Amino acid sequence: MPDLFDIFFYIIIHGLFNTLLLTALGLLGGFLLGIVLAIMRVYGAKELIWLSSGYEKLLRGIPILILIFIFAFGMPDLFWYLDLLDRPLASVILALALRSGAYQSQIFRGAILSVNPGQMEAAQALGMSKVQAFRSIIIPQALRLAVPSWTNEYAVVIKDSSFAYAVGIVEMTKAAYDLGVGFTDLWALSIGVAAILYFLFTYPVARVFGEQQTKKLKKLGMGGG
Amino acid sequence: MKREIGILGMVICIVVGFSLGWFIPGLFTEPAPTPLIDQIQARGYIIVGTSADYPPFENKTYPGGEIVGFDIDVSQMIADALGVTLQMQDIGFDSLIGACRAGTIDMIAAAMTYNTVRAAQLAASITYISVSQVVIVKNDSLVFPAPISNLTDLIGFEVGCQLGTVMQTELEAIVGITVYTYASADVLIQDLNAGGIDAAYVDGPIFNAWEGTYVLRIIYSSEETPLALWTRHGEPALLYEINKVIFDSYQDGSMYTLINKWFGNVTA
Numbered sequence: 039m040p041d042l043f044d045i046f047f048y049i050i051i052h053g054l055f056n057t058l059l060l061t062a063l064g065l066l067g068g069f070l071l072g073i074v075l076a077i078m079r080v081y082g083a084k085e086l087i088w089l090s091s092g093y094e095k096l097l098r099g100i101p102i103l104i105l106i107f108i109f110a111f112g113m114p115d116l117f118w119y120l121d122l123l124d125r126p127l128a129s130v131i132l133a134l135a136l137r138s139g140a141y142q143s144q145i146f147r148g149a150i151l152s153v154n155p156g157q158m159e160a161a162q163a164l165g166m167s168k169v170q171a172f173r174s175i176i177i178p179q180a181l182r183l184a185v186p187s188w189t190n191e192y193a194v195v196i197k198d199s200s201f202a203y204a205v206g207i208v209e210m211t212k213a214a215y216d217l218g219v220g221f222t223d224l225w226a227l228s229i230g231v232a233a234i235l236y237f238l239f240t241y242p243v244a245r246v247f248g249e250q251q252t253k254k255l256k257k258l259g260m261g262g263g
Numbered sequence: 264m265k266r267e268i269g270i271l272g273m274v275i276c277i278v279v280g281f282s283l284g285w286f287i288p289g290l291f292t293e294p295a296p297t298p299l300i301d302q303i304q305a306r307g308y309i310i311v312g313t314s315a316d317y318p319p320f321e322n323k324t325y326p327g328g329e330i331v332g333f334d335i336d337v338s339q340m341i342a343d344a345l346g347v348t349l350q351m352q353d354i355g356f357d358s359l360i361g362a363c364r365a366g367t368i369d370m371i372a373a374a375m376t377y378n379t380v381r382a383a384q385l386a387a388s389i390t391y392i393s394v395s396q397v398v399i400v401k402n403d404s405l406v407f408p409a410p411i412s413n414l415t416d417l418i419g420f421e422v423g424c425q426l427g428t429v430m431q432t433e434l435e436a437i438v439g440i441t442v443y444t445y446a447s448a449d450v451l452i453q454d455l456n457a458g459g460i461d462a463a464y465v466d467g468p469i470f471n472a473w474e475g476t477y478v479l480r481i482i483y484s485s486e487e488t489p490l491a492l493w494t495r496h497g498e499p500a501l502l503y504e505i506n507k508v509i510f511d512s513y514q515d516g517s518m519y520t521l522i523n524k525w526f527g528n529v530t531a
Contacts, residue, residue, distance in 0.1 A: 051328075
């Protein structure tokens, strides 16, 4: 019969890598998508604004589990170039990235808009082009402003990655579930351990990056935090 | 004059458009797909889907986390016959049929009962084992002191079963039974033992697997129902191989060895 330490160990050994992989790639994909969508939304022409806000509304309205099922079972040939066994993982990463991109576009849109528009004018008055001003004046400030809300998005994605168990990926939730199946007396305990592990991977990050960054920004007189 | 040219142009465009539309599908039609059995042998492994929460048919080892069970050993025999390695995919029971139809997995081995609804969606093998379904209660149950003769005797009581199983369909067809569904058998049995439900309707081998852990009693046993392995329709060569393995294993007795290994004294 495994003790508490064994349960922690089992879940970490069997599930942690996949959970972190899904979270990292989902966040990265969402970051790239979100930045592009936010720029389209803030600076784009009418059609681009329409496209970006439409995408965001659509993706925010679909549950993540449905998205995962669509890509994993609904479009089985979507990742035709991948090995058949890797396709579910790729489907989940795609679903997480597309969904997170919709939310992150809002985060970055807010961040870009909260940089004082006077700075753009000042930069242009100094002879910078609009692109130059955006790249070296707006974006560095906007990314700093986005950090607190972005850590919140990290917390959302790491928790959403637990849905990957539905298509047969062994991540922390699935590992805890498997342990509960093997030892019925430990069912509640192993699920509880998984809950603690998710918390341990969520709270410190939110604390270090979120709260400290908010304080720092306040010192600099930026953001409402 | 301009108007005539315009009209002529429109007519030409429509004719060209329609004729292109007639031919384009022909260009996009794929050549006949290679049979699944050839694909499996080309890639060197067969992907078998299961829901690893149903001992003794399938569950995971501790601490290795490998999927083991009766169905896995049967699948291994099929993989051996095809000359490929076996890759198990652990998917929720309700998602298995969708996954197999989509091509995520090649075959299902998950103690899945044969019925016509499933047979319309997937191709069933010959029966590889028959099990009876049993209604079980706690041994000291006062609600059911004696065996019952029919499922309708459960009317008015709270009965648990596994989500997406034939037992669920059977129970829900009877008006008056409060049906509780569980994603996995272990939680179901645990809840029965804790008194959350009055009775549970499960596969016979499930009772045998858990009677060592909890003190349970059978009050009703159905006729034996056949379990099948499932693959996609239109793959006769693969289905033939699967059926041949099952048939041969009963002929040479290797299936009985497996049954004894996993179910102990259960008659099959």
